[in-house]
Amino acid sequence: MGEFDLIARYFTRPVARAPLGVGDDCALVRVRAGYELAVSTDMLIEGRHFLPGANAELLGHKALAVNLSDLAACGAQPLAFTLSLALPEANEAWLAGFSRGLFALADAHHIELVGGDTTKSVVATGGVAGGQLRVAPGPICISITVLGELPERAALLRSGAQVGDDVWVSGTLGDARLALGHYLGEWVLDERDLALVAPRMHAPTPRVALGMALRGIATSAIDVSDGFLGDLRHVLKQSGVGAEINVDALPVSALLGSQNPARARACALSGGDDYELIFTAPPAAKESIKNIAKLLNVTLSSAGLIRKKSDLILRDAAGQIVPATLRGFDHFA
């Protein structure tokens, strides 16, 4: 099956919002007057961002989810996306599953695939023979670019945190890392526990509605992809501020809370792939934030304060300093 047949069969769907869909040289997208276009791009490589043999449907979901999470962190409303896909073989079952997961999430956010590119993934094994380069199958490589829209000057930036702001976190942290540790053999979860945390790793929920609701309320925001500490540090650096965090106030699931304390803390502080939002807001915004939590049915926890000094201090509930030497999640390969 050729490149164009693949696109046609699995990725061409009627496109309502964009004037044009997949199949011309470009897609055309309209942005409303008074709005800005928000753009983000993320690439997932097999063996680096997901394990070989990962379920195709969940992968379709996750590849789009991690991109939508970037829009969420800016408070943008998703509009459309493009997909470039490199595959070692044209496996129909894989494509059917991948596109099912991808479009289910796209439909949930009312966004459309407006452009794309599929290609064979190879890795060169050296030299040319018989007019052909010698190659072996390469990794699955998924590159998605999402487009969203935002009222002008309404974007939540990493650079807006103010001294005295509270530091907030949505949902719970660390479950994705707890699941990953099981797959990597770092620890063993029983079947029921794995079933609780595996979806946090395989099918994260981008906090799109939360990001939009925080426009005009949060002073800064970022999504947790590399880990709470690593991502918070990006906010601190770009805002030119520091923070004091109560590590025991970081929200974790009952299951993660029941693990050995060192493991639980490491997962919450440095486990990546959570796709929750970290955001900052002045104390006066507390009521508004509680209302948003209720309306959207999402837990929002305050876990610290933005400080003047440009360092990051971690304390436990007893006020003892916790070393902040744990590194951010740097993928698993």
Place this chain on the structure above:
Amino acid sequence: MGEFDLIARYFTRPVARAPLGVGDDCALVRVRAGYELAVSTDMLIEGRHFLPGANAELLGHKALAVNLSDLAACGAQPLAFTLSLALPEANEAWLAGFSRGLFALADAHHIELVGGDTTKSVVATGGVAGGQLRVAPGPICISITVLGELPERAALLRSGAQVGDDVWVSGTLGDARLALGHYLGEWVLDERDLALVAPRMHAPTPRVALGMALRGIATSAIDVSDGFLGDLRHVLKQSGVGAEINVDALPVSALLGSQNPARARACALSGGDDYELIFTAPPAAKESIKNIAKLLNVTLSSAGLIRKKSDLILRDAAGQIVPATLRGFDHFA
């Protein structure tokens, strides 16, 4: 060197047009009132779209050029682009060269890199050991998404060719394929000849100014990435028309014209990677097109006619039918 250092050193530059540059969760881009956003995305994989060991600077140029070529085919003015890059290693010399080639072309088109993602490219070699997945270095993978703008309803589409239109081609066809054949050992070019055609393969010129000039004049357009025949067929299919092409009227360089005739014809008809534009226009537009050719200093050749019947007929200069069984360029792996 970590992921973020790489981005900072080679890909962060001052951004003038976009409100935000690289380094936040999203980039923000403004689209003028009355304009549409044109979006296109293309992925290049080592061993598939370029040969291992390809010059990094030329590759930086080419990766952006093939994307700009899609904007050109729609008549869009380039605005900004995003880059996702997977590399088997953080090779500084490679990054310096790649970013130099990339930004030289970006600067020539007054566009800015507004978002990106760099990651390690791996290929799994099977199983997990010591809490780590076993992997080997993967292929270089480059995914670029370009954004452009177009006055509303001004886009050149593949679907607009009309019966009676002339079929036009810019520049010359087939030189990129002639160079590739040398590298693949299909034939041997001497050093001087290779120096003439290698730039057509390694550093193609996207026909951006031509595409913009053809707004309101051309009825359809496409860029030649897969080969003249394959790409013309996309236009014919989407326009619901056929065409009669004089294969001897297809523009080729003096060097390709001096090759053995079968090779020259195959390269011109089916060689990919030319990034010239094929477009259609009514006979009344001939004078305008000649003026554009003069103004932009680009050769524009008329090589056939759009016909009613939905097939593609190839004839030589003597009027003899040439079999159209040659396949489009399907890359070299």
